[in-house]
Amino acid sequence: MTTPDAPTRVLLVDDDALVRAGLRLILGGAPDIEVLGDDPSDGAAGVAVARAQRPDVVLMDIRMPGTDGIEATKMLVGKPDSPHVIVLTTFDSDDLIVQALRAGASGFLLKDTPPERLVAAVRSVVAGEPILSPSVTRQLVDKVTGGDAGDERAAARTRLSALTDRELEVATLIGQGLANADIARQLYMSVPTVKAHVSRVLTKLDADNRVQVAIVVHDAHQE
Structure with a gap:
């Protein structure tokens, strides 16, 4: 896990290669963030890689074939030194967001989130800060x-x-x-x-x- 002098290690889990490439490009430009080399394309593989490489933050697609983001989040969160999980979704009205938060995700982001907001969200969850606005928290x-x-x-x-x-x-x-x-x-x-x-x-x-x-x-x- 991260130390004060080490970058925040992020794992990307998404079945869309273009989404992963975009996230890698955005996050890789931040000096205090390191994106891990593996890009799992489903939840089961994401859990395996996370357990092996122990990232600080996992950006998890909520909809994936096989093991989806909700089940993968349940498998990761709650264990000793478990990573923070931010679920990614296309629609902010998606009811699966609620299930993911129940499963232990630290919050959610839309896939079209502006780059600076995405980087800020990763930093926030590592610092223990919420990444949902009060109005969104109330709605959820x-x-x-x-x-x-x-x-x-x-x-x-x-x-x-x-x-x-x-x-x-x-x-x-x-x-x-x-x-x-x-x-x-x-x-x-x-x-x-x-x-x-x-x-x-x-x-x-x-x-x-x-x-x-x-x-x-x-x-x-x-x-």
Whole structure:
């Protein structure tokens, strides 16, 4: 995995060779990013390469023949030193995005994302920052949640009860889509302190990423 002086290692997993070539060209131009040499064209191969080469970030196509991006994400995330997974999709309304976030993906990007946004997204997930805007986070959380509101509310409140008061404040602001710097300003803390709180929140809630924390916060407050 990456160190302060080492570049962020990125693996591209997509069944479209032109997409992979475009992503490689964009990311390869960033001085702090190294794109791995292998370009798996399906989820199963992507998992195998990721386990062997241990990238920091995997850009994962959500739709692939055989093992798709959702199943591949499930296989990668949650393991020790697992990479951050960003799913790639053609349409922002694709319901598979929600399934991918449930599976543990750190966020999603459209395949026509501007180059500077793509590079920024890779840097953000490595830094533990969200790559979804508050409005997109709210939209996705609303789509993910469903079923018996009373049961979900009770279960979510039980999970949140494990947090300290300060951790609960941090979790609530994560649920609003705020980045670490914004949380730090609002709670009058340093960014490193916020990062420490975020790490503990993720651990206590058994969440793989900030979107999953937002889902728990949403469930706890729904009527």
